[in-house]
Amino acid sequence: MTAWSRAAPGLVLVAVVVLGCAEVSGRRGPPPSPPAGGAVIIASGIAFDRPTLEVPAGRAFPLLFENRDFASHDVAIYPENGNDALFVGEVFSGPDSRIYQVGALPAGTYRFECQVHPQMDGKLIAKPG
Numbered sequence: 266m267t268a269w270s271r272a273a274p275g276l277v278l279v280a281v282v283v284l285g286c287a288e289v290s291g292r293r294g295p296p297p298s299p300p301a302g303g304a305v306i307i308a309s310g311i312a313f314d315r316p317t318l319e320v321p322a323g324r325a326f327p328l329l330f331e332n333r334d335f336a337s338h339d340v341a342i343y344p345e346n347g348n349d350a351l352f353v354g355e356v357f358s359g360p361d362s363r364i365y366q367v368g369a370l371p372a373g374t375y376r377f378e379c380q381v382h383p384q385m386d387g388k389l390i391a392k393p394g
């Protein structure tokens with residue numbers, strides 16, 4: 266048995282560990298395309314990637330939420346000046362993503378927020394058309 270063949274299993278293990286860590290260190294790159302008729306939002310670094318999220322008014326729509334953090338996040342939707350949630354998305358840790366099915370919102374301005382991190386918030390605008 267050569268020194269190489271004795272070392273190889275160890276090297277393979279190191280490679281698997283290194284690649285595994287790289288994979289769970291969070292996704293990068295451009296945002297995914299929004300689902301047809303819907304919207305997309307990303308959480309990264311305990312922050313949403315945009316201060317304002319536009320969605321269609323008057324009909325249910327899909328909201329693709331990509332969590333690029335290890336931390337758990339979700340997206341919940343509230344009236345602009347109220348705390349009774351109109352929609353609450355599943356909380357999950359990343360990197361992972363979900364497509365939330367959000368019920369119809371009348372045209373107007375709302376607030377979106379992560380339930381785990383209330384400092385993660387923004388303005389949601391439901392636009393007709």
Ligand SMILES: [Cu+2]
Pocket residue numbers: 311337338339379380381382385
């Ligand atoms: Cu969060």
